[in-house]
Amino acid sequence: MSQEPGDGGQKSEVACTECALRSFDRWASGSDNRFAMSVEYRPLTADDLEQAVFVESTAFYNRPTPERVQQTREFFPPEWTVGAFVDGRLVADVRTIPMARRINGGATGFGAVGPVACVAAHRRQGHVGRLLRLALERMREQGMALSGLFTPHDALYARFGWERAEAKKQYQMRPSDIRLRIKGGPGTVEAVGPDDWRRLDALYRSYSERRNGPIHRAEVWWRQSVLMHWEAATGGRAPSDAYVWQSGTGVDEGYTVYHAQPLPRTARFVPWEVDVRDFVTLSSDAYLGLWRHLLTHDIATRLSNHMPLDDPFPDLVEDPRKVEVVRNEGPMIRIVDVERALGMRPYAGARPVSFTMRVTDATAPWNDGVWRIEAGEGMLRVARQDGEADLEMGAGTLAPLYTGYMRPDVAAGVGLLKVNRAEVIEEMSQAFAVTYPPFSNDWY
Numbered sequence: 001m002s003q004e005p006g007d008g009g010q011k012s013e014v015a016c017t018e019c020a021l022r023s024f025d026r027w028a029s030g031s032d033n034r035f036a037m038s039v040e041y042r043p044l045t046a047d048d049l050e051q052a053v054f055v056e057s058t059a060f061y062n063r064p065t066p067e068r069v070q071q072t073r074e075f076f077p078p079e080w081t082v083g084a085f086v087d088g089r090l091v092a093d094v095r096t097i098p099m100a101r102r103i104n105g106g107a108t109g110f111g112a113v114g115p116v117a118c119v120a121a122h123r124r125q126g127h128v129g130r131l132l133r134l135a136l137e138r139m140r141e142q143g144m145a146l147s148g149l150f151t152p153h154d155a156l157y158a159r160f161g162w163e164r165a166e167a168k169k170q171y172q173m174r175p176s177d178i179r180l181r182i183k184g185g186p187g188t189v190e191a192v193g194p195d196d197w198r199r200l201d202a203l204y205r206s207y208s209e210r211r212n213g214p215i216h217r218a219e220v221w222w223r224q225s226v227l228m229h230w231e232a233a234t235g236g237r238a239p240s241d242a243y244v245w246q247s248g249t250g251v252d253e254g255y256t257v258y259h260a261q262p263l264p265r266t267a268r269f270v271p272w273e274v275d276v277r278d279f280v281t282l283s284s285d286a287y288l289g290l291w292r293h294l295l296t297h298d299i300a301t302r303l304s305n306h307m308p309l310d311d312p313f314p315d316l317v318e319d320p321r322k323v324e325v326v327r328n329e330g331p332m333i334r335i336v337d338v339e340r341a342l343g344m345r346p347y348a349g350a351r352p353v354s355f356t357m358r359v360t361d362a363t364a365p366w367n368d369g370v371w372r373i374e375a376g377e378g379m380l381r382v383a384r385q386d387g388e389a390d391l392e393m394g395a396g397t398l399a400p401l402y403t404g405y406m407r408p409d410v411a412a413g414v415g416l417l418k419v420n421r422a423e424v425i426e427e428m429s430q431a432f433a434v435t436y437p438p439f440s441n442d443w444y
């Protein structure tokens with residue numbers, strides 16, 4: 001842990017962290033930065049983590065606390081984050097968590113980007129843009145061929161090649177209003193705790209195997225991100241509830257994870273919302289059984305669940321109008337490395353196809369140029385080629401085509417894809433066929 005000059009190592013670790021965080025405050029206020037001399041963009045070291053917590057906390061209107069420093073040390077190796085240092089002090093940073101994203105029965109290295117932050121006094125000076133480029137270079141070097149992020153600032157990330165490329169539906173309903181029209185087979189619902197994460201993981205793995213979008217989850221992700229939730233009332237984290245569905249013959253066939261939170265008081269009673277974090281089923285009995293379980297929350301004013309776009313739940317209930325369906329955003333995705341991302345993607349099309357495409361990518365120049373795609377026998381082959389291309393697009397358009405969020409004919413119809421040989425649109429549709437619409441319920 002770094003120390004303030006002059007404290008002689010006498011203070012406790014927490015006190016040191018507090019005074020370091022106060023000195024960052026002076027720096028970030030801009031009063032110290034009038035004579036800035038040098039700017040450096042580089043991965044963080046362990047000594048930079050307190051500054052990172054200060055930058056990230058203040059950018060998102062949170063308080064930088066010693067507990068946050070401790071959490072950052074525990075969960076995020078410093079080299080996952082790249083920082084902009086002005087005269088040696090951190091003013092902006094971008095973190096990339098290495099993960100893997102499933103598609104068509106395979107997995108591709110995936111860099112989950114977040115947080116992205118710059119202290120207010122140093123914004124709009126290009127620091128974050130430089131850091132996003134550096135993060136992309138490092139992802140490519142480390143084999144992360146795809147990247148994703150959640151943001152309210154689409155225009156910022158679209159400049160650098162991320163594009164909206166996944167979506168989900170959010171259902172909202174008052175549980176006591178809803179009756180299922182179909183009754184599944186018998187089974188039981190069993191409460192489980194964080195130490196049962198492997199049981200949930202086994203179900204999640206089976207479910208994710210052929211899907212398009214789920215990320216691979218490690219134990220720490222299960223414990224910290226799935227089975228814990230942010231509690232608005234206390235500003236802390238609290239455990240979620242988790243339940244496994246077992247068939248009549250005692251086989252695990254699904255699970256759900258959720259938590260209940262109070263909504264603003266409207267009259268005499270405090271209304272409650274049950275917010276579902278995960279809903280994963282391997283059989284129709286589990287699907288119906290776990291929905292029946294959620295609908296027993298009759299004291300809740302609102303039940304909220306995110307599901308894939310092709311989920312049919314409202315059509316299975318007696319009065320579909322009582323289920324409000326809101327289209328919800330997924331992450332923006334970027335193809336970090338065209339050759340690797342396509343080369344690792346299993347082929348789900350019906351027949352062998354080939355075509356050429358020109359990708360324009362100023363932010364990641366290693367992707368720029370003409371690529372020949374040949375697809376068949378379960379795989380895609382990708383090679384550079386000279387000359388004219390059948391199709392032309394920017395790097396941003398490739399992401400929604402890759403995930404199956406947008407069809408090539410639709411992209412061509414709205415001017416995102418330039419078609420030089422009309423018959424190849426169908427070839428491209430085959431090459432980019434997906435087993436499922438893109439969906440993941442993780443957030444990063």
Ligand SMILES: CC(C)(COP(=O)(O)OP(=O)(O)OC[C@H]1O[C@@H](n2cnc3c(N)ncnc32)[C@H](O)[C@@H]1OP(=O)(O)O)[C@@H](O)C(=O)NCCC(=O)NCCS
Nearest residue numbers: 059116117118123124125126127128129150151153155156
């Ligand atoms: C959003 C934020 C990270 C941008 O940092 P920054 O250092 O100002 O960004 P840059 O100066 O590198 O800007 C790069 C480009 O993106 C543009 N840009 C920056 N913020 C933008 C925004 N919120 N919306 C749209 N475009 C934006 C800039 O104009 C610039 O484009 P240009 O080169 O065409 O002029 C910073 O304002 C911040 O920390 N905000 C609070 C926390 C936050 O919202 N983080 C992001 C959550 S996803």
